[in-house]
Amino acid sequence: MGSSSLLKRIGRLSVISSSCLESSGIIIDGKSGRGSLLRGLSTAATEQELRILQQQNKSSSSLNLFSAINQALHIALDTDPRAYVFGEDVGFGGVFRCTTGLADRFGKRRVFNTPLCEQGIVGFAIGLAAMGNRAIAEIQFADYIFPAFDQIVNEAAKFRYRSGNQFNCGGLTIRAPYGAVGHGGHYHSQSPEAFFCHVPGIKVVIPRSPQQAKGLLLSCIRDPNPVVFFEPKWLYRLAVEEVPEKDYMLPLSEAEVIREGSDITLVGWGAQLSVMEQACVEAEKDGISCELIDLKTLIPWDKETVEASVNKTGRLLVSHEAPITGGFGAEISASIVERCFLRLEAPVTRVCGLDTPFPLVFEPFYLPTKNKILDAIKSTVKY
Amino acid sequence: MAIWFARSRNITHFLRTKISPFEIIVNQRCSNYSFFHANSSFKTMAGESYSRKVTELCMDKSSAAILAFRRPESAIAGGQIEAVPYTTDDDEDDENQAMEFPGGKVGFTLEMNFISESPGKRIPCYRVLDDDGYPLAGSRFEQVDEETAVRMYKSMVTLQIMDTIFYEAQRQGRISFYLTSMGEEAINIATAAALTSDDIIVPQYREPGILLWRGFTLEEFANQLFGTKKDIGKGRQMPIHYGSNEHNYFTVSSPLATQLPQAAGIAYSLKMDNKEACVVAFTGDGATSEGDFHAGMNFAAVMDAPVMFICRNNGWAISTPTSEQFRSDGVVVKGQAYGIRSIRVDGNDTLAVYSAIRAAREMIIREQKPILVEALTYRVGHHSTSDDSTKYRPLNEIEHWKTARSPLAIFRKWVQRNGWWTDKEEIELRGSIRKQVLDAIQAAEKTEKCSLEDMFTDVYDRLPSNLQEQEKSLRETVKRHKQDFPTDVPV
Structure with missing residues (x-):
């Protein structure tokens, strides 16, 4: 219990x-x-x-994460006749069931399968969005988003800027399941968010729970900027939560303190937050009070909330599944050192994935597990 | 080869719907669309012959009016589009000789035949005028009235002069970069003339003639090239990266072929909105090797998107000749593999381009399906001001295309022979355009650049806090180190 x-x-x-x-x-x-x-x-x-x-x-109602996504997509299509949902195998409900029932309800013109071609999916979506539509494109796994990297980085991200705001593809939302799942190996486990955080012009959003997923996804879909929305696939069925049935949106670029504490600030996003929360609970047993922040939007990110917390606690730990080198934790670390240098009582710590490809049987070794985080919390507090 | 072709049943159905007064000719290789002659007969693969009287069209100025839209019910957004089923021989329905397979029945054969890697004969190139500007005997084309023909010719001349002077301006160091459309004036202008202003252009980069035709002024071109505060792109992109919402011309981006899947998405939006317009997306021969070319073609085909892909096959991708770019017979043959109707046209023959594009546009909108046009032409200029093409191709080849195959020269002969143009008008026009371009350059040179604020806006719809901070910090730096920064950018 x-x-x-x-x-x-x-x-x-x-x-x-x-x-x-x-x-x-x-x-x-x-x-x-x-x-x-x-x-x-x-x-x-x-x-x-x-x-x-x-x-x-x-x-x-009590929903798991994929059902919350599904509800958000229903609402998005229902509230905007110019909204479209498409991607590989989306027509029958998607391999993770996120698009279940959409084609039946809204028709095959608005909810459809695409050819198996990620650059085509995103390119097509950019064109659709550029005509004032809400183009909600699914990339089946974040691991397969790279053929579309050029379309996202060179096209979607620069569409408004390069035209002097004559054109934009702000109605574009790219959904992709990311992260570890216990048995995904190299190509069904990756967390590629940092690549996209290096790209001015797009937003990167990652929800931690069903309620968050629904509200954030609706915000992303309706945001007038292209957004990459990574869904924690481990939580699709695992995380169950009371999710309001109504149409609601949660603000982008606003982090949330989900656990208050005074000794150390922990920052994370998506599925990793549950691991971090466990570490916080364990640390509490040793008398260490941890503050846990869900960043939610990685770019443009809410530095102020993290800064305020670190100014209070004097310590920072960032954790993500993606490899540590060049991960978004490095950006948070550097920014907070700039802003809170005199308040810091210990070096900023990162507990992240290792710099190897995501390994199948070694997954428990690779991942930033609870005890790795707990060790880092203790050593940072005792520094 | 039978499985490669849509079969007679479909064609019969198509004709019975009588959706257009135009006739369709189907032969072994492709669908020929023609509305230029009164009677015709044609044969299907199954050997059935069809004759059909077709209303005399297009030999007068009213031809455009006949190109009215009558979209078949099946193509209207909201209804269901049925994929055209492939069938094998109609008379061979024996289950033993065919296999039910996803996508349609596939016949069996005892012959172990490999399909040839390329057609035995190269696909011929649709042409109207010979190099002396005489209509070829029996040539079929959309008649162009005097007013349109003269406007087309004038626009081609304007494009050529604009290119010449802007190119020189770059050589003199007045602008950082330029890229001409020389040798490809016919594709630019005849395409523009064959479309309506509602048709959406998704350019590669060598198509400024379409903007010119649509009323983008020489001053607007100059402001983009000089990155002035009047540049609607706000001075952010290299010269020649034009774009204009007003003229339904998406902003040029340098990555190649990325615009092609986007064009399919734009076209799908037109389809959903039941617009009587199509998307016209450009690519070069080199960009057909990009993955996005495949993505664009396949998405357009599968989504039945009303988009025209025009490949300007000008023989050279910077220094790479087409022989080192692809195998088989160029670009036109790729259409059929995607299930896209295609045509090869002489890109230096203004009347052929005009006629083919008009016919293609009409079919695209009526049938709500994409078409691929391969226009054979030649890049007479260097790739850009950063290139010297004499290092990799023979001078006499360039000279041949510059003179004997000049699209302006060929079209001028035809226009002049019709009594619509004189040498005197030619001299006056050239002098006048030259002055206008020089004036535009002078004015742009004197116009200040966009202000520093424009560096930060439009990354997102609103300025996020990190950009607000960075702008503030940069302004402080500029104050401290004025000498480090250009003086013509207002801070």
Whole structure:
């Protein structure tokens, strides 16, 4: 139950149900941080908890992350007749089921399969968006976004700027599942966000939970700038949370303090936050008070919230799954050293993926696990 | 070869719908679209012959009016588009001789035949005028009235003079870069003339003649080249990266072929909006090797996007000849593999380009499907001001295309022979355009650059905090080190 209450905090109302795991088809590695966490959950307890939540709030329902995405897409298509959803295998509901039911409801003209060609998907989406449409393109795995890199970096990102604001493709949103999943190996596990954070003109957004995913995705779709929206695929079925049924949006470029503390600031995004939260809970047992921040939008990012927190705690730890060298943690670290140098009581610490390709059987070694983070918290606080 | 072709059943259906007064000729290689002669007969692969009386068209000024739209129900957005099924021989429905396969039945053969890597004969090139500007015997083309023909010729001359003077301005160091369209004036202007202003241009970069035709002024060209505060692109891109929303001309970007899948998306939007317009996207022969060429063609075909891809095959991708660019018979043959109708046209024959583009446009909008046009031409100039093409191609080749195959010279002979143009008018026009271009350069040179603010705006719709900080910091640096920065940029 300790783990359960922990997860509640991550998504504010979040509960991860082990019953979802059984139906997920996702194999959870028992040795990894998430796996051990999830194994500890009691199905009965969480279901009871969910029922209470549902009774308290009838205008919300308990959804996993892919269903929250699905709900957001329904709303996006329903509220804007110029919205389109497309990508590989999107027509039948997508390989992660995020687009289930959309083609039936909105027709094959607005929700459709595309040829298997990422640069084509994004190029087509840019053209569609340039005509004043909301083009919501799915790249099946973030690992396969690279054929579209040129379209994103050289075309979408510069579309408004290069034309002197005569044209823009602001209606473009590229969705792509990212990150570790326990068995994805090189090409179903990567976190390529840092590549895109080096590109002025696009926004990069990553949600941590179903409720966040729905609100942030709707904001991205309606934002007048092209956005790359990375979805934590490990949480698609794992993370279950009360999600309001209504149409709501969460602000971009605003970080959120999801756990208050006084000794050290931890910054992360997406699925990694649940691992970081566990480390925070463990650290608390040793009397270390951790503040945990969800960055949510990586560019343009909310430096002020992180700065204010570090000015309070005097210490910073950044964690992400992507390789440490050149990762977005480096950017956060450098920026905060610039702003908070005199307040810092220890070097900024990064606990990240290692500088190897994402390895299959070595995944538990590669990942920035709970205990790696916990060690770093302790050594930073004791520095 | 039978499986390569849409078969008679489809063609019959097509004719029965009577969606247009125009006839379709289908032969073994491709669909020929023609609306230039009164009667015709044609044969399908199955040997069935069709004869059809076709209304006499196009020999008068009213021809444009006949190009009215009558889009078949199946092509209207909102309805269902059915993929054209491929069939094998109609009379061979025996299950033993065919296999049900996703996408349609596939017949069996006992012959182990490999399809040839290229057609036995090169695809011929549609042409109207010979090099002396005489219509070829039996040539079929869209008649151009005097007013249009003269305007086309004048625009071609304007483009040529503009290119010559701007090129010189770069050589004198007055602008940083330039790239001419010399030798490709016919493709530029005849295409522009054959379209309507609602058709959306997605350029590569050697198509400024379309902007010129649509009313983009010499002053506007000069302001872009000099990056002045009057440049609607706000001085952010290299010279020749024009763009104008007003003229339905997307802004040029340097990466090659990236615009082609975008064109499919733009066209899909036109289709969803039931617009009577198409997208016209340009590429060169070199850019057909890019992955995005494939992406654009395939998406357009699969999405039934009303887009015309025009490949200006000018023989050279900077220094790389087409023989080192691709195999088989150039670009036109790629269309069929994608399921896209295609035509090869003499890109230096203004009337052929005009006629082919008009016909293609009409088909694209009516049938809501893409078409590929390969226009054979020659880049008479260097690739750009950063290139010296005499280092990699023979002078006499350049000279031949510059003189004997000059699109201006050929078209001028035809126009002049019609009594629509005189030598005196030629001299007056050239003098007048020259003066206008020089005036535009002088004015642009005197105009100050865009202000520093324009460096930061339009990255996003609003200035994010990091850019606000960076702008503030930069302004302070400029104050401290004025000598480090250009004086013609207002801070």
